[in-house]
Amino acid sequence: MGGRRARFAGFLEGPEDAGLRRAAAAAVRSEAAARDLAAAAGTAWPGLVQAERDLLRYHVRAAGIGAALERATHSLIPRRRARAAAALGELRLDEAFPRLERLLHDRNVRVRIAAARALGCLGTPSAARALLAALEADMVPEQRIVEALGGAWAEGPLLAAFRAPRTVALRVPLADALGRTGSAAAAEALVTAMPAASVDLRVRIVRALARLGESGAVRAAMSDPHGSVRAQAAWALGRMGDRGAHDLLEAGLLDSAPRVRANCIAALRRLATR
16 A cells, blocks of 8 residues: 555656556546545645646546445445545545535544644635534534634634624634734734633634744733733743843743743743754
8 A cells, every 4th residue: 555655656656647647547446546636635735836736636526436436435434434534635626515514513533633633724715614613612622623714715714703793702713713824914913812812712823823834913912911821822932042132032931820920930941942
């Protein structure tokens, strides 16, 4: 199996029409081979230009691989359903969206997780909305949804959900997901929400702002009235390597909260080694 996957990876290193046709013809021979091609495609995908991606999907569709994998998602065996769903995502077959969306309701949690990841691979607004609906219905573990939504492609649906009054109970995981978008609009929304947010949400917002590289907003959180938020800010400033926060962190050594003091010590040590 490893050798076959390596051969598929070789076809994808410098993808051209004849090679991809041969790869698809080999992959359609068995479900395991199709999954190997999908795994190789998932690894190679970030390095492929759009024309190469389109050519790969063309040959996958022409060989009937997508249809075979979709049939496998109807298996009575949960592991088979999950692996087929994962492969559909790795191949970025948009036509699989309706089936993957239905698999978010599968009776087996591993299948639901695989479907969520696959929808994240599709990276479309429709996939983002399906994932947000699954988050709201508590169908998939929260962290798995956050990971699946982690990309700039999900920015619009995430911002709409974060601002919607009906999703107020979901703002903690939504803040996490927004922190993974790399979006200036996400950073602005998070900063705006900070004053009225709960302590738990403020902690997550600080974490998300750190991921977005918003050092100014993280520094401001060092003056938050709650120790948990200040502690998160101190930890984040150290992880960000923000040398401009040195004085703030030194002042934090006198903080009333032990955890803040500990995180300031750790952050200052980290800055000293950079």
